Amino acid sequence: MDAKQPSKTGPLINVLIQISSFDVAAETQLLENALTGQRSNIGALATFTGSVRGSETGLSGSEDATSYGELLALNIEHYPAMTQSTIEAIALAASQRWSFLGCRVIHRVGRLAVGEPIVLVLVASSHRKEAFAVCEYILDYLKTAAPFWKKAIFEHGEQWVDAKVTDTEALDKWSPPSL
Amino acid sequence: MIKLVFFARLREQLGLSEHRVALSDKLTVLALVEHLIASDVDSNAGSGHSKWQLLLADEVVVAKNQQVVGRDVFIEDGDELAFFPPVTGG
Numbered sequence: 640m641d642a643k644q645p646s647k648t649g650p651l652i653n654v655l656i657q658i659s660s661f662d663v664a665a666e667t668q669l670l671e672n673a674l675t676g677q678r679s680n681i682g683a684l685a686t687f688t689g690s691v692r693g694s695e696t697g698l699s700g701s702e703d704a705t706s707y708g709e710l711l712a713l714n715i716e717h718y719p720a721m722t723q724s725t726i727e728a729i730a731l732a733a734s735q736r737w738s739f740l741g742c743r744v745i746h747r748v749g750r751l752a753v754g755e756p757i758v759l760v761l762v763a764s765s766h767r768k769e770a771f772a773v774c775e776y777i778l779d780y781l782k783t784a785a786p787f788w789k790k791a792i793f794e795h796g797e798q799w800v801d802a803k804v805t806d807t808e809a810l811d812k813w814s815p816p817s818l
Numbered sequence: 819m820i821k822l823v824f825f826a827r828l829r830e831q832l833g834l835s836e837h838r839v840a841l842s843d844k845l846t847v848l849a850l851v852e853h854l855i856a857s858d859v860d861s862n863a864g865s866g867h868s869k870w871q872l873l874l875a876d877e878v879v880v881a882k883n884q885q886v887v888g889r890d891v892f893i894e895d896g897d898e899l900a901f902f903p904p905v906t907g908g
Contacts, residue, residue: 717825718823718825718905746907778908785907786905786908787824787908788903790826799826799906802904802905802906803906813840
């Protein structure tokens, strides 16, 4: 397991890329356990879980997508050499803006059926404001910078999911950019 | 040797997940792609269109040694260059 401690006073940053699913309660426990000595300082824990929707809006040539039938799954590809380091850099950038104790980010790859969880972002801090902000910041940058690509798998066809302009626009709220 | 890697839609369009190029001079990313296009045997034999032109599309992101860079950046022997469409994770 990779654990990066950017500095003696910096937050614990844990990033995992995996095929298997995750259990939110178990992962929360792991983050809390990793923060031994600081556990009594955890006053807030923000949790975000993203799952595969039953419909996918960002399809190129989506006028054809209806003829493909129902969406069954997403196939998620990534650039292994770059994925983890990119997310770690995002979390590190978050630690320059807010003070937090630790985060644990899990992103799944491979074939994920509709309803299955894709991504987990856990952030522990002393106060809720930082936990919410860091959680949203990590997710916003993950969506626009981490090298993952989704392909929608339908009953009768497949289609790459296009990047959404709204994901890039979501970064405006963090400007000036720190990454 | 420069290792080029391709992902997602671009990987499928090229029909390749990686490609190696021997490099004698220090070149920019753009110059390397132009070199690939110019020396493409398939394109010389056919219509003059090379599959490597796909790498010039505006939306294609370039990463040198796992860091996103512009096409004016110089590359050296041993570098890994990745080309991919805009990311769609999360």
